[in-house]
Amino acid sequence: MPAPPPKELISAAAIAARVTALGQEIDRMLRKLPPAPLTVVGVLRGAFIFMSDLVRAIPGEMTCEFLGVRSYGDATVSSGVVEITHDLMAPIAGRHVLLVEDIVDTGLTLRYLLDLLHARGPASVHTVALLRKKLPQSAALTVDFVGFEAPDAFVVGYGLDAAQLYRNLPYVGALET
Ligand code: IMP
Ligand code: MG
Numbered sequence: 076m077p078a079p080p081p082k083e084l085i086s087a088a089a090i091a092a093r094v095t096a097l098g099q100e101i102d103r104m105l106r107k108l109p110p111a112p113l114t115v116v117g118v119l120r121g122a123f124i125f126m127s128d129l130v131r132a133i134p135g136e137m138t139c140e141f142l143g144v145r146s147y148g149d150a151t152v153s154s155g156v157v158e159i160t161h162d163l164m165a166p167i168a169g170r171h172v173l174l175v176e177d178i179v180d181t182g183l184t185l186r187y188l189l190d191l192l193h194a195r196g197p198a199s200v201h202t203v204a205l206l207r208k209k210l211p212q213s214a215a216l217t218v219d220f221v222g223f224e225a226p227d228a229f230v231v232g233y234g235l236d237a238a239q240l241y242r243n244l245p246y247v248g249a250l251e252t
Pocket of ligand 2: 121236
């Protein structure tokens with residue numbers, strides 16, 4: 076018998092409305108920065124769907140880049156040490172960078188990537204995550220823009236996976252246990 080579909084927690088319509096609003100918030104922030112070209116950096120693979128919608132909600136010139144990452148060690152516990160499986164294809168020195176993540180859990184992955192990007196001399200780095208889990212550990216890390224506080228569950232869909240499945244679900248859901 077096939078597994079039941081994940082239970083819907085955030086609908087496709089709610090995601091679309093929030094992504095449009097995030098694009099406007101980010102655009103307002105960018106307009107206040109000293110002029111510099113913008114590069115939007117998506118973290119593969121989880122952010123690919125969120126990024127594709129988000130960039131269309133941000134008017135103005137930008138380049139799109141991707142960072143492929145793989146966590147070392149236990150797949151369910153973030154070590155914060157990530158292996159870069161795909162690096163940026165162009166330098167970011169002197170550019171405004173918007174780093175796009177699917178979900179911030181412990182924040183260790185984001186911390187690592189922020190250090191990596193800052194070392195390359197960008198004009199600025201801002202972060203946006205579709206979802207953020209409420210963990211005491213991640214409180215220290217500022218995510219500039221957050222779509223939704225994540226429900227207390229392992230979530231899938233709209234790019235997020237469980238063992239590489241469910242990325243194509245149009246909504247965010249939780250696996251039935
Ligand atoms: P962190 O380093 O603990 O913040 O881990 C962040 C990464 O773990 C995200 O980019 C996701 O790939 C993955 N992750 C954390 N929680 C979930 C979840 O509930 N569903 C799917 N992936 C998750
Ligand atoms: Mg993942």
